[in-house]
Each structure stands twice: as structure tokens, then as C-alpha cells.
Amino acid sequence: MTAKKILLIAAVMLVFFAFVGGKTVITMWVYDEMAANEEMELVKAQKEFMKRNPTVELKIENVPNRGLMEKFITASLAGVAPDIIHVSTTWAVELGAIGTLLPLNDYIYASGKDKEILKSAIDSSTLDGNIYALPWISDATALIINKTAFEKAGINYSRDTAMNWSEFLEVAKKLTHDDQYGFGIRSGRGAAYGWFPWLYANGGSLFSPDGTKVTFNEPEGKEAFKFYTDLFTTHKVIPPGAIAYDTWDDIRNSFLGGRIAMYIAGDWEIAPLRAANAAFEIDVIPHPMQVRRATSLGGSSLGIWSGSKEKDAAWAWIDFLTSAENMKVAFSYGRFPSRVDALESGFINDPLIEQFIREFPYGINHASLVGDYSRTVIGDAFTSVLVYGEDPDTALDKAAKIVQEALNEALGK
Amino acid sequence: MNVKRFFDKHMGFFLMSPTIAVMVLIIIVPLIIGLVMSFFNYNLLTLHRGIPFIGFSNYSKALGDENFWMAFWNTLWWTAANVAGQVALGLSIALLLNQPVKGVGIYKALILIPWAIPSAVAALSWMWLLHPEFGLVNDIAVRLGLVSEPVAWLGRPLTAQVWVVIARVWKEFPLSALIFHAALQTIPKDLYEAAEVDGAGVWKRFWNITIPYLKSSIVVAITLITIWTFNSFNMIWVMTKGGPGGATEILATSIYKTAFQRYNFGFASSQSILMVIFLSAIIIFYLYRVEGKKID
Amino acid sequence: MYLSKKKRIRRALLVHAALFVLTFIILLPVLWMILTSLKPTAETLKFPSTILPENPTFQNYLAAWRNMRLGTYFVNSLYVSLMTTFVAIVLGCMGGYALARFRMKGEKAYLMFILVTRMFPAVVFLIPFFIMMRNLGLTDSFTGLIISYTVFSLPFSIWLLRGFFRNIPSELEEAARIDGCTRAKAFTRIILPLSAPGIAATAVFCFILAWNEFMFANTLIMSDSKRMLTVALVASISDFLVKWNELMAGGMITTIPVIIFYLFMQKYITGGLTEGSVKG
Numbered sequence: 001m002t003a004k005k006i007l008l009i010a011a012v013m014l015v016f017f018a019f020v021g022g023k024t025v026i027t028m029w030v031y032d033e034m035a036a037n038e039e040m041e042l043v044k045a046q047k048e049f050m051k052r053n054p055t056v057e058l059k060i061e062n063v064p065n066r067g068l069m070e071k072f073i074t075a076s077l078a079g080v081a082p083d084i085i086h087v088s089t090t091w092a093v094e095l096g097a098i099g100t101l102l103p104l105n106d107y108i109y110a111s112g113k114d115k116e117i118l119k120s121a122i123d124s125s126t127l128d129g130n131i132y133a134l135p136w137i138s139d140a141t142a143l144i145i146n147k148t149a150f151e152k153a154g155i156n157y158s159r160d161t162a163m164n165w166s167e168f169l170e171v172a173k174k175l176t177h178d179d180q181y182g183f184g185i186r187s188g189r190g191a192a193y194g195w196f197p198w199l200y201a202n203g204g205s206l207f208s209p210d211g212t213k214v215t216f217n218e219p220e221g222k223e224a225f226k227f228y229t230d231l232f233t234t235h236k237v238i239p240p241g242a243i244a245y246d247t248w249d250d251i252r253n254s255f256l257g258g259r260i261a262m263y264i265a266g267d268w269e270i271a272p273l274r275a276a277n278a279a280f281e282i283d284v285i286p287h288p289m290q291v292r293r294a295t296s297l298g299g300s301s302l303g304i305w306s307g308s309k310e311k312d313a314a315w316a317w318i319d320f321l322t323s324a325e326n327m328k329v330a331f332s333y334g335r336f337p338s339r340v341d342a343l344e345s346g347f348i349n350d351p352l353i354e355q356f357i358r359e360f361p362y363g364i365n366h367a368s369l370v371g372d373y374s375r376t377v378i379g380d381a382f383t384s385v386l387v388y389g390e391d392p393d394t395a396l397d398k399a400a401k402i403v404q405e406a407l408n409e410a411l412g413k
Numbered sequence: 414m415n416v417k418r419f420f421d422k423h424m425g426f427f428l429m430s431p432t433i434a435v436m437v438l439i440i441i442v443p444l445i446i447g448l449v450m451s452f453f454n455y456n457l458l459t460l461h462r463g464i465p466f467i468g469f470s471n472y473s474k475a476l477g478d479e480n481f482w483m484a485f486w487n488t489l490w491w492t493a494a495n496v497a498g499q500v501a502l503g504l505s506i507a508l509l510l511n512q513p514v515k516g517v518g519i520y521k522a523l524i525l526i527p528w529a530i531p532s533a534v535a536a537l538s539w540m541w542l543l544h545p546e547f548g549l550v551n552d553i554a555v556r557l558g559l560v561s562e563p564v565a566w567l568g569r570p571l572t573a574q575v576w577v578v579i580a581r582v583w584k585e586f587p588l589s590a591l592i593f594h595a596a597l598q599t600i601p602k603d604l605y606e607a608a609e610v611d612g613a614g615v616w617k618r619f620w621n622i623t624i625p626y627l628k629s630s631i632v633v634a635i636t637l638i639t640i641w642t643f644n645s646f647n648m649i650w651v652m653t654k655g656g657p658g659g660a661t662e663i664l665a666t667s668i669y670k671t672a673f674q675r676y677n678f679g680f681a682s683s684q685s686i687l688m689v690i691f692l693s694a695i696i697i698f699y700l701y702r703v704e705g706k707k708i709d
Numbered sequence: 710m711y712l713s714k715k716k717r718i719r720r721a722l723l724v725h726a727a728l729f730v731l732t733f734i735i736l737l738p739v740l741w742m743i744l745t746s747l748k749p750t751a752e753t754l755k756f757p758s759t760i761l762p763e764n765p766t767f768q769n770y771l772a773a774w775r776n777m778r779l780g781t782y783f784v785n786s787l788y789v790s791l792m793t794t795f796v797a798i799v800l801g802c803m804g805g806y807a808l809a810r811f812r813m814k815g816e817k818a819y820l821m822f823i824l825v826t827r828m829f830p831a832v833v834f835l836i837p838f839f840i841m842m843r844n845l846g847l848t849d850s851f852t853g854l855i856i857s858y859t860v861f862s863l864p865f866s867i868w869l870l871r872g873f874f875r876n877i878p879s880e881l882e883e884a885a886r887i888d889g890c891t892r893a894k895a896f897t898r899i900i901l902p903l904s905a906p907g908i909a910a911t912a913v914f915c916f917i918l919a920w921n922e923f924m925f926a927n928t929l930i931m932s933d934s935k936r937m938l939t940v941a942l943v944a945s946i947s948d949f950l951v952k953w954n955e956l957m958a959g960g961m962i963t964t965i966p967v968i969i970f971y972l973f974m975q976k977y978i979t980g981g982l983t984e985g986s987v988k989g
Binding site: 425552668 | 731735857917
Binding site for chain 1: 754756776778839842843846848849928931932933934944945946951
């Protein structure tokens with residue numbers, strides 16, 4: 001073999017590796033079809049990122065939100081999870097505690113992200129000092145109302161002051177007439193999610209501050225649970241069909257169809273509500289309160305799989321996506337970035353979305369070691385009260401016992 | 414030539430061994446792994462810390478677990494209702510198809526359709542039919558005045574139980590219809606005609622001619638449907654995930670949840686071994702009563 | 710004929726009427742699926758429903774194919790189902806032929822074993838398979854899925870093919886062998902052509918078995934790009950949006966190939982059904 005030939009082969013191999021072998025491939029799972037087509041901002045950001053980092057090939061896969069946590073844990077167990085995962089903010093500590101997510105502290109502090117991202121959102125992703133995911137999008141819930149129905153019933157409302165529970169009940173009763181019901185809730189896990197702010201508003205909490213004890217069945221919790229379930233069982237201001245309002249879609253359609261006049265949800269509802277061209281006017285008012293104002297602080301975060309082989313490249317993408325210049329990505333989906341400078345960014349000019357952002361200071365996240373599971377169990381408690389007619393106190397105590405057992409197990413007791 | 418002859422002589426062995434090897438690898442080995450796992454505390458947390466052997470603890474935990482027994486009883490009525498529904502509907506259709514009337518062949522082809530549909534798709538289409546607000550079932554029920562307003566059929570325990578059974582009977586009955594139809598065709602036609610001439614009524618003919626001829630295929634159908642329903646997973650999983658509040662939780666869905674939602678693989682394995690033990694009574698009956706004769 | 714003509718006509722009408730009504734009720738869910746798949750979204754959200762689509766559209770099929778990415782999943786399902794069928798038929802022909810023609814030790818036990826595996830709950834295999842695939846690095850791969858489908862399709866195809874091979878008189882083969890054919894040659898020249906319809910029917914059953922499967926595909930495949938059709942449809946029900954018209958169009962896309970196969974293979978279905986456990 002001549003030297004020329006050897007050189008040629010070496011050159012070919014070099015070119016080959018430069019194109020194929022030299023690329024760092026990272027994969028991301030994203031939910032809500034955020035990367036469904038080329039026109040979407042996330043896909044544009046992906047292309048921009050790859051242009052700026054020519055050695056990295058970023059693949060984005062759309063995955064269903066339902067059952068995503070289980071799918072990610074299963075994939076992680078099987079050793080085939082994606083490098084970057086888009087998770088609900090409430091899942092981060094749970095996924096982190098079982099070792100599927102990488103603590104991001106070093107990356108976050110080195111890049112100064114801790115000063116750029118909302119502290120409350122970072123806190124809800126932190127367990128024992130480890131930050132398991134970086135909040136990307138945040139949301140808070142508020143009361144969405146059928147303004148026209150309010151006016152017809154002669155009810156005045158305030159966009160600034162929250163109603164207390166008895167005022168709320170009064171309004172809900174006034175709005176319940178003919179085929180219309182005052183209020184709507186989702187069933188099962190959805191009911192639990194909707195109930196958490198009522199628990200907080202009554203001064204209650206899901207777990208003790210050190211996270212080792214279940215507290216949602218203490219007197220404040222029981223009172224809130226009874227109030228919430230009574231809306232259905234005693235006051236009948238919630239339609240009987242609500243026990244099958246499984247998805248946001250179900251409850252929104254019920255609202256749009258004039259079946260319910262109020263429901264609690266986050267800013268993600270506004271885009272589809274506007275798109276549906278409702279036959280009535282819509283407004284958003286503060287979440288009802290009791291001893292304090294409270295609302296569900298939710299949203300989604302970005303985490304890195306603990307088994308990822310390309311952690312630095314994965315972080316580079318997370319860093320890029322949560323930067324100031326890419327706030328437009330979250331806004332393009334009608335969502336709100338978790339950045340402290342988001343409000344001043346001038347992107348928000350929707351009076352309805354603004355109402356949700358005004359709820360942020362009262363936001364509480366239900367993240368915990370068994371946060372997602374407790375949602376399932378409390379959801380079952382709702383089912384047993386609303387469907388089987390069980391006593392609310394008994395149902396809540398039962399749920400507390402199950403969650404406490406799971407918590408003990410998770411803590412290794 | 415010798416090699417060829419050797420190969421020829423032992424061909425049976427050469428043909429059998431690959432399939433036996435594959436069957437051992439993909440059936441026996443997994444079953445042994447499952448059995449072994451059931452004696453360990455194999456879950457998400459122990460996976461990293463070391464998996465302890467715990468003897469029969471998983472089994473005693475399962476047998477003392479009220480959820481396990483709830484799933485067991487649910488599986489029993491789920492199976493019984495399915496067997497009754499599928500045999501009744503299958504037999505009626507088969508009897509109609511067996512009438513000496515021209516042009517019934519087209520119906521035979523058409524009633525097979527539900528059975529051809531993938532069960533996941535069938536379950537989705539039933540979810541849509543039973544939709545709490547826009548479903549066709551609600552539409553018909555309201556129009557007929559059976560209910561005053563749309564009902565969340567899958568949101569209430571009793572109605573959910575009834576509808577998952579209806580959905581699966583709808584999906585699976587063509588099987589028993591075909592089994593019965595095949596059996597009915599073996600009955601000599603002149604038997605009926607002779608009986609009719611002798612003045613035997615419809616019921617008498619049914620009990621004295623049809624049923625005796627169908628006896629063995631009814632046994633086959635009942636055992637097969639029992640086994641398959643006992644094992645079934647898809648329809649309930651897609652339609653209700655075992656809800657509301659466990660009303661439609663059967664062993665298969667409950668085991669799946671233990672394994673892939675609570676990640677307790679050891680506990681799930683012990684439950685699945687128990688499920689096989691429950692099932693083995695029916696399998697043994699089937700093997701000796703039905704297939705044992707056919708094998709020779 | 711002992712019956713009078715009038716009586717016969719009356720009976721024919723009665724039977725047809727009964728069958729027509731029953732078949733209509735039975736097909737109602739399918740009809741509803743078709744009708745919904747042709748309606749624009751606004752029309753699906755009407756109550757009382759519009760029975761026939763007021764503005765029929767094929768848009769949902771396009772949307773399902775593109776937006777729900779059913780095109781990709783269709784190809785995935787096709788690949789896995791074809792490979793499963795291939796494996797089951799090759800191995801099934803070998804095993805089925807051996808069981809049909811040779812007297813072997815333990816033959817009866819082996820047949821019993823095949824029967825029993827077909828009656829085991831799938832969930833019993835699922836958990837060990839997940840652990841095995843994990844250790845072999847085969848989770849989230851088509852290969853892993855094909856291997857797990859073989860658990861059900863192989864016993865089934867061995868059983869069915871054994872039946873078909875046994876129905877071919879062994880004299881034919883013996884005659885060929887006397888004329889100097891080896892067993893292998895006799896098999897390929899005589900048995901295979903004669904049992905071709907039976908093999909085709911078995912192949913169709915194996916294909917459908919894999920195509921309709923849900924539980925293994927739902928558990929062993931994680932990434933979106935490798936998802937199977939049935940799983941993708943169920944997964945498209947999200948917390949935020951369910952487009953029933955597109956979902957029903959997707960259901961039709963998934964079902965049509967199966968129905969076409971059935972229409973072609975109708976003759977063999979009864980035998981296959983009663984002999985084997987095809988379930989979806």
C-alpha cells in the first residue's frame with residue numbers, strides 16, 4: 001500500500017468522523033406537542049442551538065403528558081431515557097429522589113441562572129439542597145368566569161380582591177339555575193389538583209415542613225375537603241356529570257357549552273378559550289381565599305437524566321432555552337417563562353393572562369417526595385366521596401394513611 | 414452423501430431443536446425469572462441498594478391485601494358476565510345464520526368486524542360512544558327519554574362495570590358465534606325437518622336436537638372465553654384504567670399498575686404467579702376435557 | 710321440501726329482518742366511528758349529535774396521518790408485524806412439520822406445553838421481559854418487541870401449521886422419496902406448495918396478532934419515533950385536548966388493513982379461530 005493511499009483513507013475517515021462520529025447526539029422529550037412542526041418556536045430554537053453548537057445534534061421527541069412520569073422512570077430503569085426531559089415542575093423532586101434526575105446545582109450556580117429564574121419555582125424543584133430541574137414555564141391558577149352569566153344574574157365581581165368561601169358559595173348558588181351550574185371541577189387526580197389551593201387557603205398544607213409527615217387531614221384540611229366536596233354533594237352547584245370531567249378539554253367544553261359558569265385553571269386555558277369563540281364574555285378573577293390567599297403554582301421544568309452521557313451538552317441546551325432571548329419560545333405557546341424579567345419583557349398584553357400573573361405571589365407548589373402519588377390517592381378520595389357517597393373525613397383520613405405509608409417507604413423507613 | 418443421509422435421518426431433531434431452543438429462551442426463562450423475582454423485594458429503591466430475598470413475604474402481603482382480593486372478585490364477575498354475554502349473543506347469531514335461508518352469508522362476514530378491530534381502537538371507540546357529553550349512547554338515551562340529561566357512564570361504578578362488559582362482549586362474541594356456527598353445520602338438516610313433520614315445536618327441536626349437538630362446542634367456548642377474559646387487559650385499561658375507584662380493577666390491570674406505576678416488580682410477580690395458580694384450574698380442565706382427546 | 714312456499718318465504722323474511730337489525734346494532738359503534746371521522750371538530754361537539762356529517766370532510770384523516778404522526782407509527786407497526794410473522798412462520802414451519810411427520814419422545818408433552826403457553830396471561834410475561842430486555846439492552850427497540858411477540862405467535866403458528874401439514878397425505882411425500890427426493894426436497898417441492906393457503910392464513914393471523922397488540926408495545930417502547938400504532942392512538946388522549954374526530958380517523962387507519970386481511974382470509978378464519986388464540 002502506498003503512502004498516498006494510506007493518506008487518502010485517513011482523510012476519508014477523518015471527514016467521516018467529523019460528520020458522523022464527531023457529533024454529540026442528545027435527545028429531549030417534550031410534552032404538549034410543543035415540537036409538532038417546523039413552524040413552532042421550540043423547533044426554531046432547536047435549529048438555532050445546533051447552528052451555534054455545530055458539534056451537537058439535538059433531537060426532540062414529542063411525548064404524551066399523560067403517564068409521562070411513569071414512562072420516564074421505566075425508560076430510566078431500562079437505561080434508555082432521553083438526556084433532557086421536560087417535566088411538570090411538581091415531579092422534579094420526586095424523580096430526583098429516586099435517582100433518575102441529575103442535581104443541577106453546579107450548572108445553575110456557575111451560570112448565574114439562580115438569579116434569573118423565579119425563586120419560588122426553583123424552591124419547588126429542590127430537595128435536601130439539590131435542585132433537580134430548572135423551571136422553564138410557570139403558571140398559577142385563577143378563577144375563570146362566564147362574565148355574561150354573572151351580569152345576567154346581577155352579580156358584581158372584583159378583578160382585584162379575592163372572594164372568601166361563603167361569598168364564593170353564594171355566587172355559585174346564584175349562578176346555578178336552569179341547565180347551568182355555578183362551578184365545575186375535574187374528576188379524580190384533576191379534583192385533587194384543583195383542591196390543593198383551597199387546602200392552602202384554609203391554612204393547611206399537604207406535608208409537614210420537614211416533608212416527613214402527612215398533614216392534609218388535619219382540621220384545616222378536613223374543613224377544606226368538606227367544603228369542596230359539599231359543593232357537589234350538598235349544595236349541588238357542580239353538575240353531576242363532573243365526575244367524568246377527566247381532561248381540561250372536558251371541563252372547558254362544559255364551560256363553553258354554558259353548563260358551568262366558573263372553573264379554576266391556569267393561563268394555558270386562555271388560548272383554547274379564545275380560539276373557541278365563546279358565545280359569551282370571559283373574565284378571570286382571583287382564586288377564592290379563606291384565612292390567606294393561595295393558588296397552585298405549577299408549570300414545567302427541564303431536567304437532565306442521571307444516566308445521560310452528554311450532560312454538558314444537555315445543560316448547554318437547557319441554558320440556551322431558558323435564556324432571556326428565548327423567552328419568546330414560551331410566550332409563543334401562550335405560556336409564561338419562569339424568568340424574573342418575564343413581566344417586563346413586554347410580551348404580555350393580554351388582560352386575561354395578566355390576571356393569572358397577578359396570582360403568582362400567592363402560588364404554592366405541591367411538589368414532594370410523593371407529590372404525584374398523593375394526587376392520585378386524594379383523587380381516589382374524591383371519587384369515593386362524590387361517587388360512592390363516603391363521608392369526607394373518613395375518605396381523607398384513609399388517603400392520608402396511604403400517602404403516609406408511601407412516604408415512609410420513600411424515606412426508607 | 415453420508416452427511417446428507419445423516420441429516421435426512423435425524424431431520425425431525427434438526428427441525429425441532431431451533432423451535433425448542435427459542436421456546437425455552439422466550440417462555441421458560443421468563444417464567445423462571447418471574448418466579449424468582451416473586452421471592453425478592455425487587456423494587457425501584459432496592460434496585461440501587463441491593464435486592465433482598467424475602468421468601469414468601471410478597472405472597473403473604475398479596476393474600477392479605479384488600480386491593481388484591483377486590484381485583485380478584487372483580488375478575489370473577491368480569492369473567493362470568495363476559496362468558497354469559499358472549500355465549501348468549503354468539504349462540505343467537507349462530508342459530509340465525511344456520512337457518513336454511515338464502516343470503517345470510519353476508520351477515521356472517523359483517524358480524525366478524527368487531528372482532529377484527531384492534532382492542533385498543535375498539536376501546537377508544539366505546540369511550541367516544543359513552544362520552545359524558547357528546548356520546549351517541551347519551552344521545553340515544555336522552556332521545557328515548559331513558560335519562561333526562563347526559564350521564565357519565567364510565568364515571569359511576571355500576572354503569573362503568575356494565576359498559577366495560579358490553580364493550581368486550583361486543584368485541585369478542587364473533588368468536589363464539591363462529592364456533593357455534595361451525596358446530597351447527599354438522600347437524601344433519603333432515604333431522605330438523607323430520608322433527609318438524611312430527612310436530613315438534615321450535616323449543617323442543619332446540620332442546621332435543623341442537624343442544625345435544627352443541628354440547629361439546631359450548632364447553633370449548635366457555636373454557637376458552639373464561640381463560641381469555643381472565644387474562645384480558647386492553648379494553649379495561651384503555652376505557653377505565655380500573656376506575657372509578659377500583660370498580661373495574663381486575664387482576665391484570667392491578668398487576669400492571671403494581672409493576673409499572675409503583676415499580677414494585679417483586680410484588681407484582683408474586684401476584685401474577687397467584688393469578689396463574691387461580692387460572693390453572695381452568696387450564697387443566699381444558700387440557701384434559703377438550704384438547705387431551707385431540708392431541709393423539 | 711316439507712314446508713309450504715308461503716311458510717318458507719315468511720321464515721326467510723323473519724330471519725333476514727332479525728339478522729339485519731342485530732347486525733346493524735352490532736355495527737353501530739363502527740358506523741359511528743366512520744361518521745365521526747368524517748365530521749369537522751365543531752360538529753363532534755354538538756348535543757344532540759348530528760347523525761350524518763353535515764359537512765363531511767376527509768381532513769381528519771390527513772390530520773391524523775400528519776399531525777398525529779400516524780404515518781411513522783404505521784410504518785413501525787408494519788415492520789414489527791412483518792418481522793414477527795416472518796420469524797413465526799419460518800420457525801413454525803419447521804416445528805409444525807416435525808410434529809406432524811415424526812414420532813418423537815416427549816411429543817405429547819411438547820404439544821401440551823405449547824397449548825399451555827397460549828393460555829398464560831400476557832402480564833405474567835411482561836414483567837420478566839421488561840427485566841430481561843433491560844439487561845440485554847433491548848428495551849425501546851423493535852428487536853425486543855419482535856422477540857416478545859414471538860412468545861405468542863410461535864406456539865400459535867406451530868399449532869396451526871402442524872394441523873395443515875397433517876392434512877396432507879404422507880403418501881405423496883413417500884412417493885417422492887422413493888423417486889430419490891431427500892426429505893428437505895420433498896418438503897419444499899410437495900408439502901410447501903400444497904400447504905401454501907394454510908401458511909398464508911397462519912401468516913395473516915400472526916400479522917394481526919402483532920398489529921393489534923397493545924400491552925407489550927405500550928411498556929417496552931419508550932421513544933416517540935418507535936411507537937406502535939395502537940399505542941400512539943391511546944396516548945393521543947391528553948390532559949388538554951382530545952380531538953375525537955381525528956382519533957376516530959386514526960382508528961380507521963389502524964383498522965382498515967386488518968379488515969382487508971379478514972375479507973381475504975374469511976375461509977380460514979373459523980378453523981384458525983377455534984384452533985388458536987388470536988386475540989388483539
